[in-house]
Amino acid sequence: MKKLNLDEITSKQALLDHNLAEGPEGTKGITRRAFVKNSALVGGCAALAAQVDALSHLFSSEAMAAENGKYAPYVLAQPENVIYTTCLQCHTDCQLKVKLWDGALAKITGSPYSPQNYLPHIPYATNPQDAVKIDGKLCPKGQAGIQTYYDPYRVRKVLKRDGERGSNRWKSIPFDQFIKEVTQGGELFSSVGDRRHYPGFKDVIVLKDAKLSKSMAGDGVKVGKGDMSIPDFKAKYRGHLDKLIDPDHPDLGPKNNQFVFMSGRIEPGRSELMHWFTNKAAGSVNAYEHTTICEQSHHIAYGMSTDGKTNHMKPDLMNCEFVLFWGTGAYSANFGMTNMAEKVTSGRLERGMKTAVVDPRLSNDASHADWWLPVKPSENMALAMAMIRWIIENRRFDQRYLENGNKAAAVADGEPTWSNAAYLVKIVDGHPLELLKASEAGVGSNKEFVVSRGGKLLPVDPANETSAVEGDLFVKTTVGSFEVKSAFQLLAEEAFSKSLQAHAEQCGVELQTIIEVARELTSHGKRAAVEMYRGPVQNPDGYYAGCAIITLNILLGNADYVGGLIKGGGEWKSFGGASSSPYTFSEMFPGSLTDFGTKITREGGRYEDSTLFREHGYPSQRPWYPFTGNVYQEILPSFSSGYPYAGKVLLLHMGTPALSIPGGNQQIIQSLRDPDKVPLFIASDIVIGESSMYADYIMPDLTYLERWGVPGPTPDVPTRVSKVRQPAALPLTEEVEIDGEKMPLCMEAFVIGVAKQLSLPGFGKNAFGQGMNFDRPEDWYLKLVVNQAYGNDKNDAVPDAGDHEIELFRQARRHFSKAVFDEARWKKALRSETEWRKVVYMLNRGGRFDGYGKAYGAKTMTYNAYGGMFNLFVEKVAKQKNSLSGVYFSGLPGLKGECDASGNPLVHQEGYPLRLFTFKEPFGGQSRTISNYWSNVALQPENKIWVNSEDARRLGLQSDQQVRMVSQVNPEGKLHLLDGDKRVLDMVARVEIMEGIRPGTAAASWHYGHWAYGANDVVVDNRLIKGDKRRAGGICPNPVMRLDPILKDVCITDPIGGSASFSSTMVELLPVNK
């Protein structure tokens, strides 16, 4: 038998010399034996005599074991060893049942309380003692989360670099020193021979006067729009010009904006907290999430189609008769497989549901579907247009639905939604520019629009509920001097601009298949839907493709129908604002700063509304993104290139741009590596990752299993759900103390520490108003939980937890030190015992879950329905110009092709025969699952590059052969890490020859190819910590991906939705000679 080498195990140091087995102070010595003793006391407590019944089977397994003396008690099925919380191995945020053994995290399953994990779910009132033996479903990623939490490479104390950036040398420093250094700045790295002055937060948070910030903010906008002159602004704020980034461009905002918060994954609860800190306490406009490298254009397409009323809809999978999955599915990733998979498998087998899947790869979904449409990775629009054309040509759209021009017309037909398909659009210089106003047609006011019915023009107000207006769909006429066409006419013209055969050839799908699927889609009335996620939208024309797919749904008129397209059940409000909410956060920030100015990514604002535009006109130096947000890939290039201004302090949280952005990775590393470009770089991470390895400081964070949150609902779930994430596993980071409050080191501790150090508003004494302090995480998060508990109106509260539930609550948290769980201290975050008992009721169940089935009416959804108009023509977009080219965007989906930032067709160099795309395995999640040995090592130790057998033959590739992936922008197939070990990463992986992939393409799954995250050696406090080579397997294809030919330092990007393209790259696979 193979022996373990004990020396090998024990001589290597953990990142903290912290003995986990003992735990922090207060938990030391809790063993199972001690617990059993303790539990006997609980059972015997006279005060709880009335609850004896409930308590008795709390410990029934123990009792039984004692009785027969034969079996070990199955402690994982005892309610005092279970905490319900919420996952974050992906953003689906499943509800978890976390099982503990003697305080150690032992097992994670799905929660039976949640319709996401047990369908139908158990009644909310079910006693936790009764629920404990019911396990819900959970995907492989979620279950392997134990290894994310128990990652031996976790950082537990603040690390400060002990060499140049990227040197892979670190020293641990006390939290207080860290806070002092990053707030004050100075010669922070003189100990490694660096005499540079590093800025601190105090150097950027210079505008600290709430009144002044409010006044300057208002005038800053006026200056941008040209409604106030720059000299007037300067005169008015004479004494404060030093607080601006550039007094000649006051619309860029205050120096505070040079603090940039960049997060990869951040979710409700924490997200609002970081906006609270960044926008309102620190006064910077620059707080970002990662959305554009995920699926942002899909959200923007939904948002634009619904006037911002929803940004995500899903098929009602439990009742659909046909679903067309487009670049996504129900069996991996998406939103997400745990809640979606069985709805499709049982739907197919037991309800006769049919499915089709658009994907260049035979995904698991496609392999079980009725149709597989292996589209060319970048040609989704052509496929959508083919279907739209066939549906229009064959009159298989819902004409009655589409003719309805306002709510009254929809209601008259029993339709829950309607569209602007019949609205007339003015064509100006050949461009469909804007909707014709009733006043312009002489038939009504300038607040109404116009439809044409039997040649007669009618005014229409979309929201009118009393007077139904219907319009013809095919209209092409002139009104006065205006050339006008109906929105539907414009759509048809675009779809008919090519023949069906030409569309089919362009998208690479057999015409016959396209027709069959289009026929099937239009054969089920409202019980069919087209579902999309990131596949079709992470392309340069992503927004348009998204709109085209939404258009297919509009042609069915299926929104809000049982079996159609639904918004999901929504949630109870966490941040207040309901009549029953105890805490309304928008009214709870005395002294809040007003953040203002152009965002560093130039998102959410128009170039035309800036002083830069008036000075330079078109083209802008870098693109502006008026319709989208969280343009992740644009943050660092802007920050380091100084357009529109240079950044100074970068706080990177749970994100890794160097690894996860598709292209420009070399440039990102160069920026992060260089203090001239990124003057102060603080990373909040759980390990030393591919990007945090270049930081000045790494602040250890808690994993999702050790901390708080109120993640949002999952749109596939029609039931109303409020999720709670709460500390379940023992925090592994160092315990820190701020003003006498002990807490585990985490992001919350950081912002509390910085805010107190600089006396920023919104934190500390009376932060939320008189008598409401913000000194520790629970002061924030418990208020969110109690808001959910009190519901959305008066009689909507959850019950109070009874004494036995309170006792169970305490027992289940006995492994925590007082720094984590201190009942008396937690209660201080609330106002009353009743609030506390409602919180306990929710925490004992991991959130709040409505009754199953409540969401369904006879024909349509009963709550959280959309109930509004769909914009087939999006006027807002049609009226906006691309800031580089000065050319209008389009209000309708159109065949724009693959373009660069300026709208020029992208040209691919010869010699790269395969188009690259990426996908996710069901057990992998981008940058954060390589520590999950059960899945990312045991199931599959490396990813391979998939190619079709036809290509393999043509290119002479053998199965399992090592190849180097090269591209036009990375002909070497290398990534220079510029680290202390001078490493160069080879873009090399093995070939997997498949039938289930479209010829002419190459695919790599997206969770391998790590060069840090425990994969490399690092030195901490002069001790070598050996990396684990198992974590370096496979390839991350991002570093070969195409850069924008104009900008040259950032990937190809959708100029409207902001999505980064993951499929605009042609590659060659060169055999590696060993």
Added chain:
Amino acid sequence: MEKDRGSRDTEGPEVERAGKDRTCESVRHQTGRRELLQTIFMGAAAVACATFGLDGEARASTCSAEANLAGPLLAPKGLVEGNQLDRMRHELLLAMKKPVSKRKWVMVIDQQKCIGCRACNISCNTENNLPPGVVYRPVLSQEVGKYPNVGRVFTPKPCMHCDNPPCVPVCPVKATWKREDGVVVIDYNICIGCRNCLEACPYSARTADFGDFYGMGTPEIMPYETRPNYEYSKEWKRKPNSDDSPVGNARKCHFCLHRLREGMLPACVTTCLGGATYFGDFNDKNSLVHELLGSSRVRQLKPELGTKPSVFYLA
């Protein structure tokens, strides 16, 4: 290797005999299959109690076992209507009220519902705290056809719990046997780690525990790997640098007997995302598994070997 032999108070020859008595007729053919299974399973009735698990429960006075099993039922109706897992959970509770000899556990895996996600594999790993190299429930993936007419078939492959288990007779120390409820078990305290059974199993369902840890070669072996698991309702704690069982043993799927005893379905069943894995008592004619085994889609792995698996597939 020193093993604690004291804990074993009964042995398994009877089980072995029951295995040999089985008819070799294939169950792949539909005709009369259900009757056939019935006969086979009833034939296994006269089996002595084994050391641990459900047998003990059946022997014990009903009070403790039944109090445990009948206890946590859901209010108000007890059953979550329309939830397949909940139905099986309730059927399990009913089955557990019967003596062990009256139950016959079978697993049914619907390959049209298997989405190839591997949740079952990970769930099994975490439930049983499996070290590197030990796999109870691999999921095989096979591509069929040529582009563009391609498909993919997933085959989760737990221990087949054969009625005629080839692994049992080759054990030199009688550490493995078939229980009367159909579960093929291993007594870790008797197993000497010779791996004859690994060779004998035509399904490669058994793997050897070489005492590895995922944390080997990293800064620290973390507590999830050293906490005990509860296989066969005993506490098995894995320690680095130790030969104590289950290190050194043959290991395999046991239908999560320790969970069944608690009224809980096997871990792979509760987590199956596609709802593809069914489990229950074939002796209960009203059970879901009994219903499913009336399908023309029923298949078994290598039926020609006459091993008579308790795991069925719906093709």
